[in-house]
Amino acid sequence: MLVDLGQISLEVSYIDGTKLESVANKYTFVWRKSVEKNKAKLEAKIRFILEQIEEGIAQDRDNGEQEQAPEIDSEELKERIKKLNESNKFDKKVNKAEFKALKELEKHQEKLEEYEQKLAMLGDRNSYSKTDTDATFMRMKEDAMNNGQTKPGYNVQIGTENQYITNFGIYSNPTDTTTLNSFISLHYARFGSLPKLICADSGYGSHENYKFLEQNGIQAFVKFPYFHKEQKRSYKQNGFLVDNLFYNPKGDFYICPIGQRLSKIDKKRTTSSTGFISNIDIYKAENCQGCPLRGRCHKSKDNRIIQVNHDLLAYKAKVRERLTSEQGLYHRSKRPIEPEAVFGQMKFNKQYKRFRHKGFSKVQMDFALFAMAFNIQKLWKNMATNLKKVCLTFYLPIFTLMHSFELKNIYKRRFKEQIA
């Protein structure tokens, strides 16, 4: 409807994210580290009890066959306990100690199952809330106690155009970088097309994202970390920085400030948390011994080594050119009054700082309703403003003219009356 009314084109998307608190209490946390630590302790206890029981059984056995200790897995442990119970070697009166150990094992099996369930619930997250298991503990901007306490919440990503919310996504991952690909896919799923241009802050500037955007024909006005820093004179004039070293693409080597060659010695592959693989080239200076600039150049005891991702550098060069162009300056100046303004409206004017529901699907419904209401109000305001403009430019002069004629007639009449 907004497209039909000419309010938005769906071709531009200004993207940003914010954290919204879950309705869950902040003391309902489950941390991956503590679950893993406690699980490891429990496994050690189980292993110890099993070894003791196994030993007892092995001694009783005529053939002396030793069964292998089972893997510490709640299902297998359950099976194992069942077999031990069936073996009739754990009589409450005769083998008191063994019987006690078996009962203890049964309790541990339940606890182990609980830990496994918690780990499954965590997935690739580091925490979740007991009362809203889809919520993850993250740092919020609104930190009343100023102690950096984490609270259960969701990472809400929005895409805006003319301050209308055109796309949104709810994530449990607190970092914006890894949400972009899925967020753009959501845009496609909703509208059947991709935006032609996106503008976002440096939190989204990664190798994976640049590649994804280029492959999908989306113009990226997305800053990268250090974008502002590298514009400064002090950065540009620092000849020791990798970005400022001279590179010879033909010979594939760098030249350091003193004129020595840094030759390629190796390459490696790095994999991001999302599984994206980057190729890194490693270069090493021939001899840094006795170099007068060494103190300013590097701190390594050996010769200087640098690691370069050439693909990323190429993407950065393209993005830099785009961001510093006239169009880039326009979009960069517009970005703070697009999603940022919507977040301001949302959190402070409308006090929408916390979800009212639990779980991903309900939280999505919660935000979708908010976004629709927000857009309707925005449309109403825009229409009212347009109406006002029309009134001021068209009807007001006519009204003023008519009014002045009326006044003229009144005075004329009065003047005639006075003469008479």
Ligand code: SF4
């Ligand atoms: S320390 Fe090594 S890399 Fe740095 S300027 Fe001197 S020779 Fe070149």
